[in-house]
Amino acid sequence: MSEAAVRLGRPGWSIRRALGVVVLLAALAAVPGFANNYYLEVLSEAWFYVLLCLGLNIVVGFAGLLDLGYAAFFAVGAYTAGIVTLRLGLSFWLSLPISVVAASIAGVIIGGPTLRLRSDYLAIVTLGFGEMVRISVRNLAVTGGASGLVGIERPTLFGYHLDSIGAYYYVFLLLAVLGVVASHRLENSRIGRAWKYVRSDEDAARAMGINHAMVKLAAYILGAIFAAIGGCFYAAKMTAISPETFTFNQSLLILLGVVLGGRGKIPGVILGALVIVIFPELFRDVGSMRMLVFAISLLLIMLFRPAGIWPEKWR
Amino acid sequence: MPLYEVLLQQLANGLILGSFYALVALGYSMVYGVIKLLNFAHGDLYMVGAFAGFGVLSLISGWVGGGWGGIVPAILFSMLAVGVLGVIIDRVAYRPLREAPKLSVLITALAVSMLLENVALAFTGGQYTAFTTSLGFAGINLGMVHVTWTQMVLVGTSVVLMVVLELFVSGTRHGKAMRAIAIDQDACRLMGIDVDRTIALTFLIGSALAAAAGVLAGVYYGSINFFMGFLIGLKAFTAAVIGGIGSIPGAMLGGILLGLLEAFGTQIPGVGSEWKDVFVFAFLILFLVFRPTGLLGQPEVERM
Numbered sequence: 001m002s003e004a005a006v007r008l009g010r011p012g013w014s015i016r017r018a019l020g021v022v023v024l025l026a027a028l029a030a031v032p033g034f035a036n037n038y039y040l041e042v043l044s045e046a047w048f049y050v051l052l053c054l055g056l057n058i059v060v061g062f063a064g065l066l067d068l069g070y071a072a073f074f075a076v077g078a079y080t081a082g083i084v085t086l087r088l089g090l091s092f093w094l095s096l097p098i099s100v101v102a103a104s105i106a107g108v109i110i111g112g113p114t115l116r117l118r119s120d121y122l123a124i125v126t127l128g129f130g131e132m133v134r135i136s137v138r139n140l141a142v143t144g145g146a147s148g149l150v151g152i153e154r155p156t157l158f159g160y161h162l163d164s165i166g167a168y169y170y171v172f173l174l175l176a177v178l179g180v181v182a183s184h185r186l187e188n189s190r191i192g193r194a195w196k197y198v199r200s201d202e203d204a205a206r207a208m209g210i211n212h213a214m215v216k217l218a219a220y221i222l223g224a225i226f227a228a229i230g231g232c233f234y235a236a237k238m239t240a241i242s243p244e245t246f247t248f249n250q251s252l253l254i255l256l257g258v259v260l261g262g263r264g265k266i267p268g269v270i271l272g273a274l275v276i277v278i279f280p281e282l283f284r285d286v287g288s289m290r291m292l293v294f295a296i297s298l299l300l301i302m303l304f305r306p307a308g309i310w311p312e313k314w315r
Numbered sequence: 316m317p318l319y320e321v322l323l324q325q326l327a328n329g330l331i332l333g334s335f336y337a338l339v340a341l342g343y344s345m346v347y348g349v350i351k352l353l354n355f356a357h358g359d360l361y362m363v364g365a366f367a368g369f370g371v372l373s374l375i376s377g378w379v380g381g382g383w384g385g386i387v388p389a390i391l392f393s394m395l396a397v398g399v400l401g402v403i404i405d406r407v408a409y410r411p412l413r414e415a416p417k418l419s420v421l422i423t424a425l426a427v428s429m430l431l432e433n434v435a436l437a438f439t440g441g442q443y444t445a446f447t448t449s450l451g452f453a454g455i456n457l458g459m460v461h462v463t464w465t466q467m468v469l470v471g472t473s474v475v476l477m478v479v480l481e482l483f484v485s486g487t488r489h490g491k492a493m494r495a496i497a498i499d500q501d502a503c504r505l506m507g508i509d510v511d512r513t514i515a516l517t518f519l520i521g522s523a524l525a526a527a528a529g530v531l532a533g534v535y536y537g538s539i540n541f542f543m544g545f546l547i548g549l550k551a552f553t554a555a556v557i558g559g560i561g562s563i564p565g566a567m568l569g570g571i572l573l574g575l576l577e578a579f580g581t582q583i584p585g586v587g588s589e590w591k592d593v594f595v596f597a598f599l600i601l602f603l604v605f606r607p608t609g610l611l612g613q614p615e616v617e618r619m
Contacts, residue, residue: 121607131592295427296430302419
């Protein structure tokens, strides 16, 4: 951190760093110019997981709360978009505010009862919650049961119909960038500091007048909103959603991205998200064994780098 | 069927299911009690146990038959093999991370779980494996309810294993060491207890119980597969929490209670079998809100 940045009281934004970010974004924006559909598909998925991992990172990384049912919030977003467009016949864009409200309510439902619990119980309650949401969307009529919702209409933005993989590449890239900016702003805000305080010593934080319950609840709600917005666009891109997308393995995959990269550190989480998407693609030749290779790699990384590949520095 | 017979039938189903849950919950609870680790791989050890038992049974059923003469050695071998596997997992994956942040160990446990599931997937190709035995359906009739001898032996075996475990933990030096480690590891080291060995013993016993449950479940349901450990692992943990985690009688009580809850839950109008897991998890969450220490758990004193 440069001296000027320290004086300004915010992380350093030297000219060189700003230039680096601009060049990187320009390069990423230029990708659809030359990449084929396969690469665009994989990269869109990667940006999508960057958003989801950043959202979960608020809960797991910043606030230090374990969440094993994060896919539930993703499901809330995707099904909101599906129900709003298919069942209610409204515009896709309306599903964004509605899903934010729905995700906040879900965040309170999961966060509320668990605030008093020991951290290990959180794991099982969030896992149970994730399964409850999945089984519910599987059994309810409004969510289309086991076959899910099919034929979700793709949205139009300023007269431009978002119907190609190139368009969704930009949508998810933009969402990922917004996610990074939002995470960064949150991390360095009052609530961000409160999260980290509660994470390192809840009792001391309470003694200093931090309302630990509100702070934790805020983490759940904000994390849920990231996933819900991602879920809306996921539904728009896929046009079909089914309960099997939102299994425990999905929650696990997102958590792996966060922990693998380095929970609490934004560049680490981005790296982790890229690893979980790109790694299985690289090992496509190994076929069904690739999850095995993945499990072994994960084990080795955890044994040799328990805080993640690119860990947060603890001050 | 009249209502009381339906209820009686569900009571039998619930007890059998509950005794499987209880056996798996015991291992969860023991490991959690001793090293405060949520061992996600525990449910998968149950699955590996079922396959190990199946392997032995298909090898020896040629000359001892597919009855209890084959099943008992299969259970014993499976308990031994999976017990050793549990110790190896602890040695390789968990022991190096004893001082690491809790979340890292938890992720390691998830990785071990993934590893076991995918190895089993690679071996079985994701197919259901038929677990055939030559046990008949003979038994006794209570009204319209038929309870087979097999079912009774299954419940009986579970109960015997649990009683032996309780006697071991409450009555022997090793058991005392386990309980001491649960309270304060560092103090145990100072008092000359071999902490690593005792933890290994905990894994040995917990994993062996899960393996026994796996083989018994294979015998009972007649088919096994590579993901059979996931849901039971989840529910066994639920059972351990309801009973009070770290408490052996609590794990048994929680297991039986959960089994009964699930069996009777399917009879409640509007719940049905497709909603039964939602019912179970909702019950768990409500339970944790109102009684976070479980039925028989000790309230945890948070030290500053």
